[in-house]
């Protein structure tokens with residue numbers, strides 16, 4: 355593969371023969387060379403919460419995790435609901451000089467769920483989708499208008515599916531584990547009833563709709579049915595919802611507290627099947643950095659979320675190793691399908707495509723040490739876990755933004 359002027363110039367055998375001395379040659383034998391990974395869902399915390407993460411640390415973490423592009427959720431301080439905030443993010447990302455950052459704009463002003471944000475302005479400034487992530491759009495009439503409005507701008511509407519009247523502040527999944535440990539819980543139906551409502555509005559408006567961090571078997575069933583109906587719906591799942599269950603919360607480990615909460619083994623099985631068969635389009639990290647101030651408190655008081663950019667590859671590769679996901683599906687769910695869901699460039703290694711490339715060593719064995727990660731925050735439940743597989747090279751627009759060749 356020859357990379358020149360930021361694009362993939364040639365792919366094939368025997369290219370190295372006729373090249374001059376100024377060409378850098380990277381030996382990738384035994385490695386996977388895949389289109390740069392694309393994360394549809396992360397929280398870079400800038401502006402406003404730089405003590406957790408900023409665009410510099412977040413994009414370096416992304417590059418080290420093999421991501422060539424990330425979508426930054428709008429629940430910053432202030433939220434990304436105006437042109438000025440979007441432009442700030444775009445500018446800071448350019449200054450950071452690492453992976454591509456695609457801002458996701460707010461659906462509603464102030465993420466308050468009352469009045470729609472100026473989506474045209476947000477799109478012009480660089481937003482690639484809209485979401486009130488962190489919060490659902492509870493008002494069905496507002497959601498309908500959001501879908502209609504977003505459609506006129508060709509923007510995908512991304513919903514954090516949670517009926518707040520059902521979830522009611524629940525800190526983990528409702529079920530036997532929550533009962534046993536005595537933690538206030540939210541039922542899986544808090545997610546699936548919102549998915550069901552939105553799919554009806556998606557059918558009514560014809561707008562592109564994306565379910566963020568889908569977590570329950572029932573939500574999978576609804577999306578599968580909607581796809582069969584031909585609705586323009588896509589969805590994503592996080593590595594942690596594919597890997598952990600609510601049992602992980604039984605020790606009140608706040609690193610395992612996330613929203614939607616970790617579900618049951620039965621849900622995990624359905625999510626894995628749906629990822630393999632394509633019902634679930636994409637793996638997205640929902641990388642959510644928090645400081646000890648938010649996490650070293652009682653379980654019910656702790657903030658939701660965990661970091662995920664640097665652990666996504668080995669966690670999804672566990673499924674490949676177990677024969678649950680083909681290597682080709684790994685690439686589709688981590689790059690090609692995310693690109694398609696939001697209409698982003700990338701996701702391809704054909705001649706003429708932007709040179710966004712991730713090189714993975716599928717056998718690299720390492721142990722997750724949060725202090726060794728690039729993220730400013732260390733809130734990961736995977737600390738100490740034995741991992742296999744990691745990015746050894748991340749290239750964005752022909753430029754190497756991460757090289758981990760000499761790491762163990």
Ligand SMILES: [Zn+2]
Pocket residue numbers: 487488489514566567613614
């Ligand atoms: Zn969310």
